[in-house]
Amino acid sequence: MEPPSRVTAFGAFFRRYARSWYHAVAAAAMTALGTLTVVDDRFAVLALLAYAVPPLALYGRQSVGADAPADTDAADAATESEPSPPPDPAWTAVPTDETLTDAAVVGDRAYAVGAAGTLLCDEGGEWDVAVADGPDAESAALRGVAATADGVWFSGDSGVVGRYDPESGRHVSHSAPDGDTTNVAAVAAAGEASDETVLLADGAGRLRRGRYRDGDLAWDDPVTPASGSSLSGVVLPTAAVGYACDTNQTVVRTDDGGRTFDRVGVDAGGTLTDVAAESERCLVCDDAGVVHRYDGGRWTPERVDDGALRAVAVAGDHALACGPSGTVFERGHRDGWTRLATPASGDLRSVAVGDARAVAVGENGAVVEWPRDGR
Numbered sequence: 142m143e144p145p146s147r148v149t150a151f152g153a154f155f156r157r158y159a160r161s162w163y164h165a166v167a168a169a170a171m172t173a174l175g176t177l178t179v180v181d182d183r184f185a186v187l188a189l190l191a192y193a194v195p196p197l198a199l200y201g202r203q204s205v206g207a208d209a210p211a212d213t214d215a216a217d218a219a220t221e222s223e224p225s226p227p228p229d230p231a232w233t234a235v236p237t238d239e240t241l242t243d244a245a246v247v248g249d250r251a252y253a254v255g256a257a258g259t260l261l262c263d264e265g266g267e268w269d270v271a272v273a274d275g276p277d278a279e280s281a282a283l284r285g286v287a288a289t290a291d292g293v294w295f296s297g298d299s300g301v302v303g304r305y306d307p308e309s310g311r312h313v314s315h316s317a318p319d320g321d322t323t324n325v326a327a328v329a330a331a332g333e334a335s336d337e338t339v340l341l342a343d344g345a346g347r348l349r350r351g352r353y354r355d356g357d358l359a360w361d362d363p364v365t366p367a368s369g370s371s372l373s374g375v376v377l378p379t380a381a382v383g384y385a386c387d388t389n390q391t392v393v394r395t396d397d398g399g400r401t402f403d404r405v406g407v408d409a410g411g412t413l414t415d416v417a418a419e420s421e422r423c424l425v426c427d428d429a430g431v432v433h434r435y436d437g438g439r440w441t442p443e444r445v446d447d448g449a450l451r452a453v454a455v456a457g458d459h460a461l462a463c464g465p466s467g468t469v470f471e472r473g474h475r476d477g478w479t480r481l482a483t484p485a486s487g488d489l490r491s492v493a494v495g496d497a498r499a500v501a502v503g504e505n506g507a508v509v510e511w512p513r514d515g516r
Contacts, residue, residue, distance in 0.1 A: 174187045174191055229481075229482065229511065230481055230482070230483045230510065230511045231511060232484050232507075232508070233268060233508040233509070233510050235253075235506050235508050236261075236270055237255055237261065238505050238506040239256050240503065240504050240506075241253045241254065241490060241502035241503060241504075241508065242254055242256055242284050242285075242491060243285045243286045244493040244501070245287055245288040246288070246493040246494060246495035246497075247290060248290065248496070249495075249497045250262070250263065251493070251495075251498060251500045252293050253268075254286045254295050255282075255283060255506070256282045257280055257282070258273070258275030258280040258283055258301075259272065259273060259283070260272035260286070260293070260295050260303075260305060260312070262293070271293075271310070271312070272295070272305060272312050276295070276301055276302065276303025276314035276315070277301060277303075277314050279301075281297050282297050283296065283298075283301070284297040284298065284325060284327065285325065285327040285328040285342075287339075287377070290333070290334070291307075291308075291334040292304050292305065292306060292307075293305040293306075293307060294328050296325035296328040297325055299316075299317075299322050300324070300325060301316045301317075302314070302315040302316050303315060304353070304358075315351075315358050318341070318349060318351065318360040319362075323343045324343060325342065325343050326342050326343060326344055326371065326373065327341075327342040327372065327373070328340065328342070328375070329375045329376050329377040329383060330377060331377035331379055332380045333380075335353075335354060335356070336353070336380075337352075337353040338351070338352060338353075338399060339351035339352075339353060340375050340377060340385070340399045341375075342372035342373075342374070343363070343371075344372075345371070346365050346367060346387055347364060347372070348363060348366055348372065348399065348402070349361065349363040350400065361399075366385065366393045366402035366404075367385065367386075367402075368387055368390075368391045369389075370387045370389035371387060371388050372385055372386070372388075373412075373414050373415060373416075374386050374414070374425070376416050376418045377398075377399075378419045378420050380398055381395075381396060381397060381398050382395065382418070382421075383399060383418070384405075385402070386413040386416040386425050390413060391406070391407075391413075392404070392405050392407050392416065392425055393405065394423070405423075406440070407425060407440050408440065409427045409429070409431065409433060409442075410427070410429050411429025411430075411431065412427055412429075413426070413427050414450060414452065415450075415451065415452040415491075416453070417454045417455045419455055421437045422435065423435040424453050424460060425453070426445075426450035426451075426462055429449070430444065430445055430446040430448055430450055431444055432445050432450065432460070432462055432472075443472075445462055445478045446468065446470065448465055448466075450462045450470075451463055451464050451489065451491070452489075452491045452492050453492070454493050454494045458473055459471065459472070460472040460494075462478070463490075463492040463501050464488070464489065466486060467485030467486050467503075467507075467509075468489065469483050469489065469492065483501070484509065485503060485507045487507055488504050489501045489504075490503045498511070
């Protein structure tokens with residue numbers, strides 16, 4: 142396949158640029174300078190430059206070196222001496238403008254859920270609506286999504302729970318487990334095909350374990366493993382190991398797939414907002430701008446920002462956190478946390494990271510993503 146022409150590539154770039162805050166600022170500058178033409182006609186030239194220069198400069202920056210001959214020896218030496226910098230996050234067009242509340246990445250697939258009951262999926266390079274109005278066609282707000290290699294679980298208000306099959310494109314409702322319509326704040330899932338474990342975290346501080354076997358789902362009675370305050374996050378990095386956190390500085394761990402839990406504690410100065418984990422490593426973030434890392438024996442706090450953090454994610458050596466006003470922070474091959482420039486201006490509600498890609502979602506249907514290329 143031939144590479145796209147420069148015109149085609151610039152067209153795709155400009156469509157993303159037109160939805161970014163860069164465009165909004167350039168348009169405002171053009172308007173302001175345009176009003177000054179009543180004073181001097183030469184302001185018209187400045188107005189046009191204010192609008193035209195930013196996209197050309199941004200496009201030129203991302204394209205520089207595309208056609209230049211490579212200095213192979215120098216490139217190899219640079220690769221061996223230090224990792225390449227992360228690609229810039231970019232807008233992705235999605236077919237909704239509702240606030241997106243959670244995201245999940247598994248393999249090269251990505252999923253997001255929204256406050257109007259929408260489940261979005263990107264299974265082949267383009268975002269589509271997989272479920273338009275919730276698992277029960279009642280448009281209840283969705284709060285959580287979790288993906289395994291074979292299924293996608295999503296949940297939300299009034300006890301709604303659903304499972305989406307990416308192969309068939311069908312979904313099944315498992316709402317109101319055992320008649321319980323308590324709002325579900327978060328969901329976690331892990332396991333192989335036809336053998337999945339599901340954990341639901343609700344606003345009453347309870348966790349409910351589900352066992353999905355060959356199409357049948359059986360629920361255990363809910364338990365209150367933490368302080369009894371609302372649970373703000375739950376994660377299952379494996380079918381056996383999982384973590385949950387609540388809004389009262391409590392973190393719990395399970396080693397048996399959610400049958401029992403032990404408190405592992407944390408001394409946080411703010412309210413815990415989310416949890417992410419990989420087997421023996423756990424991260425929780427709080428509304429005071431701190432991420433707390435747990436290595437199985439102790440907690441280490443790391444100041445990320447002065448503002449609140451809404452979500453955290455981890456995969457391999459890389460961790461991400463997000464918050465208000467389009468903020469995304471990365472911790473990876475560089476020491477400490479680094480702020481990434483994103484085109485989002487509204488609050489980001491969730492972030493997810495996998496081996497191939499990372500995704501952040503938030504207000505007004507915002508989806509910001511970037512390839513990780515195995516970094």
